[in-house]
Amino acid sequence: MAFSLEKKNIIVLGIVAAFVIIAIRLFDVQIVNKDYRVTADNNALKYEIRYPARGLILDRNHEVIVSNRIIYDIMVTPVEVREFDTASFCRIFDIDTSFVNGKFREYRQFRSKVGFRTLTFLNHVSNEQYNMFAENLYKFPGFSGIPRTSRTYPFNAGGNLLGYVSEVDATYLKRNPSYKMGDYAGRTGMEEAYEDILKGEKGYKIYLRDAHNRIKDHYMNGDYDKPAIEGKDVVTTIDARLQAYGESLMHNKVGSLVAIEPSSGEILTMVSSPGINVSQLAEINKYYQDIVSDPYKPMYNRSIMSPQPPGSVFKLVNGLIGLQEGVVTPATKYPCSRGYHIGNLTVGCHSHPSPLNFYQSIMMSCNAYYCYLFRSIIDNPKYDNVQESFTKWKEYVMSLGFGTKLGSDIPFEQAGTLPSVERYDRIHGEGRWKSLSIISLSIGQGELGCTPLHLANFAATLANRGYYYTPHLQKDTPEMPIDDKYKEKHFSMIDTAHFSTVVEGMYMAVHGGAGATARVADVPGLEVCGKTGTAQNPHGDDHSVFICFAPKDNPKIAVVAYIENAGFGATWAAPIASLLVEKYLNDTIAPTRVWIEQNMLNANLLSKVHIKGGKQ
Amino acid sequence: MSSSIYRKIDWSMIFCYLFLVLFGWLNIYSAVGGKGAPILDFSTQYGMHLVWIVSAILIAAFILFVLSPKIYLPFAWWLYAFVLLLLFAVIFVGVEINGSKSWFAIGPFRLQPAEFSKISTSLAIAALMGKYGFSFHYFRDKVKAFATIGVPILLIIMEKETGSALVYLGFLFAFYREGMSGWVILCGAIAVILFILTLIFSPFISLLILLGIIAIFYAVYSGKFWKNILLWSLIIVALSFIPALLKIKPVAKINHFDAEIWLVILTLPVALFFMIKALFRRMKLLRNAMLGYICGVCMIFSVDFAFNHILQDHQRARIEILLGIREDPMGVGYNVHQSMIAIGSGGFLGKGFLNGTQTRFDFVPEQSTDFIFCTIGEEWGFAGALVVLGVYLFLILRICRSAEKQKDAFVRIYGYCVACCLIMHVLINISMTVGLMPVIGIPLPFISYGGSSLWAFTILLFIYIRLDLERWR
Incomplete structure (x- = not known):
């Protein structure tokens, strides 16, 4: 060998080297590498x-x-199971x-x-x-x-x-x-x-x-050991009794009933009917099939998920915009001859005194008045073209919370729909549409989709004379404060003064004399301000809509009732909404109104509802 | 026999022995029994092991104080022959345990002759090579030496105890000490490396590395290091382009062979030519290099065959798992996986005596025998494992050192044989538990549970301790 090492020393070196290799490996496995220790715990600890x-x-x-x-x-x-008494x-x-x-x-x-x-x-x-x-x-x-x-x-x-x-x-x-x-x-x-x-x-x-x-x-x-930590309680803004009452009012009707405290945006009641019975909630798996196959879709929270045309309650929106834009004043009068007629286009109206001023237009819900008003907004010479004025109109509408997700704390809230310039360009051809083409927007029909929550929020905005708090379900408590975004006032682009004008019209709609559309919502002692709506839809009878708040000054509750395929707003939505207001503010129903309550509780309007994929 | 020589007795070896045996018992107790288990319960392994320990100490005393050290040399071959007979007989009359037929069952006791054959083989080797005039230069002596370990290896393989047979390769170190060329061991090591490379990568890579190894040796011994290393490097680099060439489209279309085949087609005739030339011109170095290359080629090409046809399924699986070719933590790899988890979970100081969760709760199979080191690693940690390793190292080096001092060649060679047996067992066993070697089921000397193994190692060691005393006479 060329090496000068003696064989006995080579052997010793070899032995020592082998032991060192093992020692290094042990060092790696026992001290450096943590993987084995983790697996060991998984192995032996249950x-x-x-x-x-x-x-x-x-x-x-x-x-x-x-x-x-x-x-x-x-x-x-399974590995521990021995033969057992299956029968018992x-x-x-x-x-x-x-x-x-x-x-x-x-x-x-x-x-x-x-x-x-x-x-x-x-x-x-x-x-x-x-x-x-x-x-x-x-x-x-x-x-x-x-x-x-x-x-x-x-x-x-x-x-x-x-x-x-x-x-x-x-x-x-x-x-x-x-x-x-x-x-x-x-x-x-x-x-x-x-x-x-x-x-x-x-x-x-x-x-x-x-x-x-x-x-x-x-x-x-x-x-x-680690003890389980109990979940924290959540305080909601819901008033359980009011909610229960609202659900009984909405029993056998399809639609929503939403109440908001205007001064805070707290949701007092949110009924979607038909809904899931709480007795089914605990064992949802058992009832899941029934619930899912129910044609009325009880799982579907209509209050936040069902955008529908708002109907005449939307006149308030156009009224506010008209006032802000200066195209009408409270004194502006327009005539109505059972409708608005131009060329071969007619927007029909019911019979009422004519001509009427701004307050009366709300009180009597005149269609023709809002056709004039809407055209003045869209054809305002201030703007270069219809696209520009329409875009401005849309900005106003959106500043009231429509067409967007309000940002509530309820999952699956929908944004609803507002038409866009592009959409009309597609329908009518670019630049080939004018105020008349979109005239149905004036009375809350056409390409509008608002969820009941939007309308309730609008009612709260009216009650606040111009701003709203984002509606929410979690109550602000010292232990569990809510997000600051729920404490922020959202002002609309419309001045407070104009809101007062519109509110006056709503007050007259409930308390005015002949021709007032919502007198059924007049609760003695409460200054309810409201506006009815009757939303046409392609599926059957009109939807019955009503928004209101009360009292007129320093309002405590704003309510929307949206009852599908029920007919006139004044027939169903207005009584139901007003009963909810009355219950909340007075805790009892006035004797003169008990008959209304009974009618509402007992009415069954389910058969009027068109079901998609349709039985019936 | 005068009592004076007993003052020269190597107490350090006896202390090592006692430490390992008692420490072993503690770990068996922990692995099988656990907290509060009655110590003198002879239905348990740890209870029985106490019996084995006491009897082993009695045997040790008998060897030290009673038996004359003069009987070993004359009786070495007789004993060797007798144990071979047992090894042979057990193939026919043995009981089958875990697939191997290596145990005699005598009433309730079982005896594994393969354990004792280490003693007889060691004595026989010492007797053979200690004889005046024996030399590895003589072909006849070489054959005798290899046959002495070859016969028991063959018999033990026939018993399907391949692991134990591997231990006998340890005697090659003793041969090396006694004059065998180091090339035998070096070539063996290179063969193992090439075997592994072929399995992990490809025969092509193995062939290139074989060429590289031969190039380095050739360059070193040729005396013209730089010139030769340059020449060989150029050849190897050129050859390494073969796979790339074969991938070129027109070549790939007409080519039917793999890269390694082309490599062999190109190089083997050249190697043969140079080898024949070297034979005639008596150029020993060139001849050996070419011979080495040709043997290497043959080995590499037989790897596939050997791996798939000669090895048994479980052996193949164990090797595959060690090399990371296959992962099977719940199947064949279960033992090693669990063993490493146990050892790894010990950390630096361990979980403490009787506190191991892995070994105590039966996660590691064979934990009292082949995998006892897990318990040590888990409960005593890195520190405890190092102490055990250190004691083994000390004992083995001590034996080597004292063997070198022997005047009697018989005792010296026997000492080396003892050291070799211990080295092989300790290294293979511990390497296996920490995943450095495939699973080879052999016990950890003095520590593992088992009467045969404890007795055999006790006898092996104490014969040497007794023989060692003779140099003071």
């Missing part, structure tokens, strides 16, 4: 999840509207033996996946069933029960609004990676909107287990 109680939902008067009760999930660890098991839970056999066939089929795991066998077992099961637990090796909380609803109110809680599914998990299989989450309504507050924090107990998944010990005497 985390038994402790589920927190979900936060409660309270109404504005701190009445509990959603609370919890204990139910049980029955769990099974089925008797306890009132299930079929084929269900049990089917489940076990499934476990056998996927046994490599199931492994040593514990799986949910039955969901939502009642307390009584669980007690019977617990007494006989020794008969059912491998089964166990874990307590979960389920929702209960002391008020039969706000099914749609509250939303439901259900076990998360694969698509939900994909979008919300912080959740684990078996967790529950709010899926709609307030349960979804306030999920982060309500859900609380899961805890766990740690047990040691061996390779066969057998529990051996409570790890470190529970020092590392």
Whole structure:
């Protein structure tokens, strides 16, 4: 060999080198590399999840509207199951033996996946069933029960609004990676909107287990256990009693009833009818098919998701714009001969005294007046062309909250629709349309889509004489303050003085003499200001619309009622909205109005509603 | 026998031995028993192991104080022959455990002759090579030496205890010490590296690296280092363009061979030519280089065959997992995966005696025997593992050192054989538990559970300690 090392030293060097390599490897595995330690914990520690109680939902008067009760999930660890008394098991839970056999066939089929795991066998077992099961637990090796909380609803109110809680599914998990299989989450309504507050924090107990998944010990005497932290309560702006009353008024009608406190933007009541009965919410899975296949779509929150033409209540918008633009004054008079006639175009109107001034036009809801007024806005010589004036008009409308998402804290709020210059260019050809082409906008028809929330917000804006707070459902409390955006006044582009003029017209619509359209909304002692609407639609009878607020000065409540295919605004929407106002402000219905209340409660207008994909 | 020589007894070896045995028992107790388990429960492994330890110490004392050290040399071959007979017999009358037929069952006791064959083989090697006039220069002596370890290897492979057979390759280090050329070990190491490279990458890469290795040796020994290294580098670089050439479209159309085939077609005739030329001109270096290349080519091309046809399925799987070709943490790779988790979770100081979660709760199979090092790593941490490694290293080096001092060649060679057995067992076993080697089921000396293994290593070591005393006489 060319090396000068002696063989015995080469051997020693070799031995030492081999030991050093092993020592380096040990250093890597035991000290540098953290992977193995993490896996070790997963291996030997069994985390038994402790589920927190979900936060409660309270109404504005701190009445509990959603609370919890204990139910049980029955769990099974298939590898630990020995032969058991299937018959008595089925008797306890009132299930079929084929269900049990089917489940076990499934476990056998996927046994490599199931492994040593514990799986949910039955969901939502009642307390009584669980007690019977617990007494006989020794008969059912491998089964166990874990307590979960389920929702209960002391008020039969706000099914749609509250939303439901259900076990998360694969698509939900994909979008919300912080959740684990078996967790529950709010899926709609307030349960979804306030999920982060309500859900609380899961805890766990740690047990040691061996390779066969057998529990051996409570790890470190529970020092590392983490208790579940209960979810926080959410106080809502809803008035539970008013909500319940509103729902009873809307029973057997299709539409929405929304009430807002104008001075804060707090939503007092939000009814979408037909809605989900709260008794179905707790076990939504059981009723889900029925609810989904119901032709009246009870899941659909019309108040925020259903844009419809506003009808005559939109005259108030055009009136405000007309006043602001200076194309009318309160004294401006226009004639009406049962409608507006020009060339071969006629916008019909009902019979009423003529000519009438601005206040009277609101009081009697004259179509012709608003055709004149709208044309003066659009054909205003101030603007170079119709596109420019229309764009200005649209800016005004949007400053009142229409055509945009208001930004409430209710999931799935819709923006509604406002027509655009481009849209009319497409319909009529570029530059080939004029004020007459879009005349239906003057009376709230045509290419307009406003959700009931938009209209309620508009009512609140009128009540505030020119500004609104973004409507919201969460009550501002010291423990849980709301976002500052809900405390911000949104002013419209129209001066306060013009609002007072319009409000005067609304007051006259309810309290005026002959020809006043909304006298049915006159609640003795309350200065209700309102405006009816009767929205034509291609699906059947007109929608009955009414917006109002009360009292006239320092208003406490602004309401919209939108009742689909019901007919005149004054016939259904106005009485219902006024009853809600009366209930809220007076707490009782005046004896002279009890007959109206009875009529509204008992009326069934469902058959008038056109159902898409149509039975009927 | 005067008692005076016992004052010269190598206590440090005995301390190492006692430390390892007792520490081993603690870990077996922790792995199998756990907190509060009654110590004298003889139905358990740790209870039985206590019996093995006591009996092993009695055997050690018998060897030290009773048995005459003079009997080993004359009886070496007789013992060797007797154990070979046992190894042979066990193939037919042994009981089958875990797929291998290497155990005798005598009543409730089981005995693995392969463990004891290490002693007899060591004694036989010492007797053979310690004889005056033995030299690795003689072909006849070489054959004798290799046959002495070859026969037990063959028998043990027939018992399907391939792991144990591997240990016998350790004797090559003793051969090396006694004059065998280092090339044998070097070539073996190169062969293993090429085998692994071929499996992980491709035969083509292996061939290029083989050429590179031969180039370096040739350049070093030729005396004209730079000139030769330049020449060989040019050849290797040129050859490495083959795969790129084969990818060119018109070439790819007519080509039916892989890159490695072309490489061999181009180089093998040249190598053969130079080898024959070198034979005639007596150019030893060129001849050896070309011979090495031709053997290397043959080896590389037989890898596939050997891997897929000679190795058993589980062996193939273990190698694939070690090399990262296959991942199977729940199947064949389960042991190693769990073992590394256990050791890794120990951290620096470990979880403390009886506090290991991984080994104690049966995550690691064979944890009291082949995977006992997991328990050490988990409960005693990096520090404990280092101490154990250190004690082994100290013991082995101590044996080597004292072997070098022997006047009697028989004792010296026997000492090296003992050291070699220990090295192979310790390195293979611990490397396996930390994922440096494929799973080879051999015990950790003095620590693993098992009577045969403990007795065999005790006898192996104490014969040496006793023989060592003779130099003071």
